[in-house]
Amino acid sequence: QVQLVQSGAEMKKPGSSLKVSCTASGGTFSTYAISWVRQAPGQGLEWMGGIIPVFGFETPHYAQKFQGRVTITADEAVSTAYLVLSSLRSEDTAVYYCAKMYYEVSTGYHDAFDIWGQGTMVTVSS
Amino acid sequence: QSALTQPASVSGSPGQSITISCTGTSRDIGGNNYVSWYQQHPGKAPKLMIFDVSYRPSGVSSRFSGSKSGNTASLTISGLQAEDEADYFCSSYTSSFTLVFGGGTKLTVL
Numbered sequence: 001q002v003q004l005v006q007s008g009a010e011m012k013k014p015g016s017s018l019k020v021s022c023t024a025s026g027g028t029f030s031t032y033a034i035s036w037v038r039q040a041p042g043q044g045l046e047w048m049g050g051i052i053p054v055f056g057f058e059t060p061h062y063a064q065k066f067q068g069r070v071t072i073t074a075d076e077a078v079s080t081a082y083l084v085l086s087s088l089r090s091e092d093t094a095v096y097y098c099a100k101m102y103y104e105v106s107t108g109y110h111d112a113f114d115i116w117g118q119g120t121m122v123t124v125s126s
Numbered sequence: 127q128s129a130l131t132q133p134a135s136v137s138g139s140p141g142q143s144i145t146i147s148c149t150g151t152s153r154d155i156g157g158n159n160y161v162s163w164y165q166q167h168p169g170k171a172p173k174l175m176i177f178d179v180s181y182r183p184s185g186v187s188s189r190f191s192g193s194k195s196g197n198t199a200s201l202t203i204s205g206l207q208a209e210d211e212a213d214y215f216c217s218s219y220t221s222s223f224t225l226v227f228g229g230g231t232k233l234t235v236l
Contacts, residue, residue: 035225037172044129044230045164045172045215052223061223102177111219112162112177119171 002027004034004098004117012124017086020120022098029079033057033101033109036072036083038094039119046094048072048083053101053109088124095119130154130216130228137234143204146231148216149197154226156197160219163192163201166230167212175214176201203233211235 007021024032035050049062049072060072071084081098097120099113131149138144148155148163155161161179164172174183176192179199189204199218203210216228 037227045217045227046129047217047225047227050225055223063224064222097171099172102174102183110162110177111160111225112174112217113164113172114174114183116171116173 002100002115004100004115006096006098006117006120009121010123012088012122014089014124014126016088017084018088018092018122020083020096020098020122022081022083022117024079024081024100029074030057030076031103032081033103034072034074034081035099035101035113036070037097037099037113039097040091040094043094048085050099051101090124092124093122095121128226130218130226132214132216132228132231134229135232135234137236138203138206139236140206140208142206143202144206144233146201146203146214146216146233148199148201148218148228150199150218150226151197153222154197154218154220155194155199157221158219159194161192161194161199162217163190163199164215164217165210165212166215172215206235208235 033051033053036048052061074081098117100115102110102112102114163176166172179194180192191202215230
């Protein structure tokens with residue numbers, strides 16, 4: 001059973017940077033296409049970026065809104081994906097989720113997320 | 127990339143059917159068959175209910191179905207049950223090789 005376990009809640013000052021980790025267990029991490037999705041309090045889901053398998057696993061794609069401010073990396077040796085978000089502002093206060101793209105042996109990857117981390121609450125405040 | 131448009135809320139009585147719409151553009155919903163739907167209960171992570179417009183992952187009830195026409199996708203829940211009360215989000219792949227979510231719909235079971 002694949003699980004994604006994220007790092008704990010964070011309190012950050014405006015202008016600082018955030019790093020959230022997402023550690024996988026129960027499967028083959030090298031085949032996981034991980035994305036990061038955030039949810040501001042009482043708001044909807046927002047895709048920030050992630051691996052789009054059709055382009056390979058080396059280079060993540062990012063939502064235009066976060067271009068230049070977000071970096072997504074992965075360390076296969078420890079089965080962990082990371083999200084780094086810089087120049088934090090109060091509007092970045094949200095729950096940050098990592099999510100694994102749905103994969104079926106017979107049909108390959110699908111642009112949907114079947115396994116989610118538990119979420120990491122990030123509060124940006126002076 | 128703007129968020130997909132969903133109604134803020136829908137409601138229905140137990141046993142009834144409801145449909146939630148999700149409207150996008152030709153650059154997302156209208157341009158591919160990679161629409162998915164998620165259910166989210168308060169304080170929980172989202173759960174995948176539908177992928178590729180109309181396919182259910184293993185373990186998801188057949189009461190949940192999806193469809194698409196032009197730039198609008200729909201999620202239908204038949205035989206409403208109390209545990210279906212939750213927020214529902216649609217998502218679509220886009221022509222910019224990104225993903226976009228809808229604003230979410232709160233389902234109330236009366």
